Amino acid sequence: MTVIPQGRIRRAALLSACCALAVTGLTGCSSEDPDAGTNGVGKLTAPQIQAKTLKAAESADAVQLSGSVATSGRTYRIDMKLKSDGAMGSVTAEGATFRLLRVDEQLFLMADAGFWSDGDAKADEEAAAKLDGKYVKVPRNDPSYKKFIGFTEMDVLLEGLLTLHGKVETDGRHEQSGVRTVRISGDQGSGGTLDVSLEGTPYPLRLVRGGGAGTLTFSSWGKGFALEEPKKDETVDYGQQLPTS
Template identity: 70%
Template sequence: MTVMRQGRIRRTTLVGAVCALVVTGTGLLAGCSEDADAGTNGVGKLPADTIQSKTRAAADSAEAVRLSGTVVTNGRTYTLDMRLKSGGGSGTVTSKGAAFGLLRIGEKLYLKADARFWNHADGNSESATSGTLDGKYVKVPQGDPSYKKFSGFTDKDVLLDGLLTLHGALAKDGHHEQAGTRTIRITGDKGSGGTLDVSLEGRPYPLRLERAGGAGTLTFSSWGKDFALTEPKKNETVDYGKQLPTS
């Protein structure tokens, strides 16, 4: 399957190169009008706004997805690697050099981090608390101010609703490729409002997003591939005992 896809991509690239260089008295060399959408799901022929609607619908209906990359919000950069589905999610978030893991199963949210994260949270380079929390799951109370923020990283609907938005007038920006999959790219405001690569193979899932204003770049993969969410064991869980940090 991969070999066939690579061969198709190489052939398309070769044809494009030949067509760019060779012309005859009546126009391009015969065969240079090959349909770039041949063998695809057909969304590349649709208007940009219709493509956006279809890719949003595909993303919303998918049972699961893996999301990785960077998100810039309120001047802070977060590096994400999350697997998400309707019942929760898990993965890692890094901000200001401190990484922490998140696990949400239903409404239960857990945060797991090393001593460096907790030292930073306590404002102490060698906090006694950090040694107890190092590598443990800390259950985040729903009443804690950090719950909404941290749970948002694990919520498929919340993240996709906030991310899969292009600003300004929509337009198509040609055929491209993302991780070996052919895509059609759509842009907002000629790119300044963000760009989104949509799969031309299978369902029209979003595969790569460049957010408007340099607010991060994300890739999407493993669409529809389920994964397990397992409650941490009791000996892996501790109580922080005070308000959790939000950074």
């Protein structure tokens, strides 16, 4: 007769118990590592995650930013491709949409006739019609240059947006566009939340700003794109100071 050691009996019983628990959905005996196959950021503290994702964003060559930003009583809908030497995309505010193109320091704006005309005079409407769908070069000394250039500056936008207020803590594992993320939040969400990629470089992927100040997604990190000034037949000289309203 074969005698089975008591240690084997106990191990077999423990294994059976674990299997039974797994069947009922209690997987406490599982040895699966939730960070397996990730970049390991999920193991860090919230401040460490925040530092790593900000460093990753700062070192990137390009990014696409989409979503809404509420500031100074206005809400802007943004869809911009950004890199250090330029940007291209669109901004919508108060029902008006305009396109922005920056090549180095040259800034161009394209909008429909309604954007350029206040509707007070026929002559004004006729002039606005000539600008409809054309790129207008914004003079660097024009007040509008300072107003619009901020939408095209990658470093400025990221520095101003990627901010959480209050005590920063981790807020579980999530997913953004099929990518696994770890979420960090400020003041339990009231100070904003930021989803950070658990795959590859720990780039920020989704930001919910505190106080209902908008939600933004970040994609195409490090993916460059071509920029060139519009052709002459696509450009019109406004001939006077651009509207600032």
